Amino acid sequence: MAEETKTPTAHAGSSGGESRPERSGGDRPERSGPRGPRPGGGPGGPREGGRKYFRRKKVCKFCVEKIEAVNYKDVRLLAQFVAESGKITPRRLTGVCMPHQRRLSRAIKQARNIALLPFAGRAQ
Amino acid sequence: MNRNYELMFIVRPDMVDEDLNKLISTLESSVTSAGGTTKTEVWGKRRLAYRVGRFNDGIFVLMLIDGVGAVVHELERRLRVTEPVIKFLTVRTDEELKRLDKIKKIRDSKKKASAAPAAAASVTPATAEAGTETPASAPV
Numbered sequence: 001m002a003e004e005t006k007t008p009t010a011h012a013g014s015s016g017g018e019s020r021p022e023r024s025g026g027d028r029p030e031r032s033g034p035r036g037p038r039p040g041g042g043p044g045g046p047r048e049g050g051r052k053y054f055r056r057k058k059v060c061k062f063c064v065e066k067i068e069a070v071n072y073k074d075v076r077l078l079a080q081f082v083a084e085s086g087k088i089t090p091r092r093l094t095g096v097c098m099p100h101q102r103r104l105s106r107a108i109k110q111a112r113n114i115a116l117l118p119f120a121g122r123a124q
Numbered sequence: 125m126n127r128n129y130e131l132m133f134i135v136r137p138d139m140v141d142e143d144l145n146k147l148i149s150t151l152e153s154s155v156t157s158a159g160g161t162t163k164t165e166v167w168g169k170r171r172l173a174y175r176v177g178r179f180n181d182g183i184f185v186l187m188l189i190d191g192v193g194a195v196v197h198e199l200e201r202r203l204r205v206t207e208p209v210i211k212f213l214t215v216r217t218d219e220e221l222k223r224l225d226k227i228k229k230i231r232d233s234k235k236k237a238s239a240a241p242a243a244a245a246s247v248t249p250a251t252a253e254a255g256t257e258t259p260a261s262a263p264v
Contacts, residue, residue, distance in 0.1 A: 068223075068227055114134070115174060115182070115211060118173035
């Protein structure tokens with residue numbers, strides 16, 4: 001809801017608009033409302049420095065490979081979604097769908113607690 | 125009414141094998157005496173992602189427990205008191221296993237039956253599953 005109230009402003013609106021239609025295929029009908037006026041104002045390109053409205057579609061790795069269980073124990077899988085600084089990479093960069101991102105995030109936090117992943121800094 | 129838990133704990137790296145086995149058997153007996161089943165896997169020495177206490181390595185032990193909550197409560201109390209154990213984490217897994225079972229059943233039923241009758245049968249129990257599986261084929 002917060003994203004929709006921010007749509008008049010420049011930056012937050014565009015990133016919200018780009019990620020939403022690609023991620024939640026089932027939700028597309030309800031999102032067409034706030035999305036409608038924006039393409040009229042331009043392809044969303046000029047704001048992001050010439051990027052097209054639909055960036056190269058990223059698919060959710062978990063949905064494609066049908067990985068249902070994200071465990072805190074498989075560090076190698078989790079480490080792919082963690083940046084060099086130890087931070088969890090956002091969904092709009094990795095292309096993960098929301099329910100999988102939630103499970104992934106919880107698994108990463110559990111792994112951090114049990115010292116399998118660092119809280120900050122690169123994993124040795 | 126039995127719940128499944130995964131308890132992972134880290135033991136200090138300079139512990140000998142026999143002490144470790146003694147510790148594990150003590151914990152296992154406290155579970156089985158309260159009426160639960162348990163299975164233990166020792167992962168061995170691993171490098172920790174950050175310093176815990178004074179150690180940079182630790183011996184990881186994973187216990188799969190099947191029992192009531194009081195069993196785990198007692199186990200955790202023991203682990204807190206045990207000096208060689210430096211960290212532990214308990215995760216409840218029965219809901220997750222239930223969900224995975226459901227997904228597997230739906231996938232198996234889809235594979236066995238032909239497409240039309242299976243799709244009709246699986247639409248009602250798991251609309252969520254249809255939602256997660258269609259994005260792979262969803263057009264732009």
